[in-house]
Amino acid sequence: MKKASKYLIILSIFTIYACNSSDSKDDKEIEKEYQLVWEDEFNEEGNPDATKWNYENGYVRNNEKQFYTENLKNARVENGYLVLEAVKEEIEGYNYSSGSITTSNLVAWQYGKIEIKAKLPKGVGIWPAIWMLGENWKQVSWPKCGEIDIMEHVGFTKDSIYGTVHTEAYNHNIGTAVGKAVFINNPYDQYHIYAVEWTSKKIDFLLDNDVYHSFKNENKTDAEWPFDQKFHLKLNIAVGGGWGGTQGIDDSIFPQQMLVDYVRVYQKTN
Numbered sequence: 001m002k003k004a005s006k007y008l009i010i011l012s013i014f015t016i017y018a019c020n021s022s023d024s025k026d027d028k029e030i031e032k033e034y035q036l037v038w039e040d041e042f043n044e045e046g047n048p049d050a051t052k053w054n055y056e057n058g059y060v061r062n063n064e065k066q067f068y069t070e071n072l073k074n075a076r077v078e079n080g081y082l083v084l085e086a087v088k089e090e091i092e093g094y095n096y097s098s099g100s101i102t103t104s105n106l107v108a109w110q111y112g113k114i115e116i117k118a119k120l121p122k123g124v125g126i127w128p129a130i131w132m133l134g135e136n137w138k139q140v141s142w143p144k145c146g147e148i149d150i151m152e153h154v155g156f157t158k159d160s161i162y163g164t165v166h167t168e169a170y171n172h173n174i175g176t177a178v179g180k181a182v183f184i185n186n187p188y189d190q191y192h193i194y195a196v197e198w199t200s201k202k203i204d205f206l207l208d209n210d211v212y213h214s215f216k217n218e219n220k221t222d223a224e225w226p227f228d229q230k231f232h233l234k235l236n237i238a239v240g241g242g243w244g245g246t247q248g249i250d251d252s253i254f255p256q257q258m259l260v261d262y263v264r265v266y267q268k269t270n
Helices: 004-010 027-033
Strands: 034-039 065-070 075-078 081-091 095-096 101-104 112-119 126-135 147-152 159-166 178-183 192-198 201-207 210-214 232-239 255-269
Touching: 027 101, 065 232, 081 101, 081 210, 081 232, 095 232, 112 126, 112 147, 147 192, 159 201, 159 210, 178 210
Parallel strands: 065 095
Antiparallel strands: 034 255, 075 081, 081 095, 081 255, 101 232, 112 192, 112 255, 126 147, 126 232, 147 159, 159 178, 192 201, 201 210
16 A cells, blocks of 8 residues: 555556456356455454454554544444444544554465455545555565555545555556556445455456456566565555545545455465
8 A cells, every 4th residue: 555646647557447257257166266264254243353353553654644543433343344434533633533454463375365345435535445465564664575455446536446566676666566447336335346366476456256457477586576475464444645645635525434244365275
C-alpha cells in the first residue's frame, strides 16, 4: 500500500481489461489443485479473532489522514462479516478513525491462492486495500521486502480495482511499478472475490475467478522477485493519503465500511 501521487500517473497508463472466460476456474478445479490451509469465516461476533489477526494502530504510512484504532466501531465482526469502518471524528490530532488488521506475527504463507470476498466502501478520499507484505520487512524495509496488492480501490475511480506488485526494481518511487487495473461492476453493493494465485514462477491477480494480470518471475535477483519467502496479509480502509487523497476527501460520505465475508488461503496439494 506504499503509494504516492506519482503512482496514479503510472497506473493511468495501464490497460484496463477483462480476461476471457477460459482463464476462469470454478470451485471444483480449485479443489483439485489446492487444499484449504487457513481461513476466517467471521462467524464469532465482536473483536476479530485474536489468534488470527493483530491490529495496526495510530498513524502508519503514506501521509494518510486516518488514525487506526482497535475500537469496535472501526474493526469488528458483525452478522457474519468483518466490518472495517472509517469514521469522521477528531482523534489524537487526526480527523478520521479507521480499521486495519493484519496476520503479521501470527501467520504468513509462501505461495498459494489467497482469496477474499468483500464489498467495498465508496466516496472520494476512500482507499481500501487487501494486500501482503514480505516477512523480512523489518530487516530490509520496503520495497526490498516485496509487496503484493491483491486489491486496491480509490473512491474517485468508481469502476476499477487494481492489482500491483512492488519490489526494489519495480516500484512507484522510481517510476517502474508493475500493476494493472480492471473494470469492476458495482463494487459497493455487491460482493466480489479478490484473489492472487502465487507460485515460484508468477503471481496471477484474479477478480471473481478471472485472471486479469500476471507478474512473472524473470529469474534475476531478489530486486525483481522477492517473493520466494513468506508474506503476511493486511486488510484496511485508508482515508486520503498519497494516492487516495489526490482528489481530496469528501466529508459527506462518512461513515464508510468494507465488509468481508471470508478470507481463505489455499496451498498446493503436491
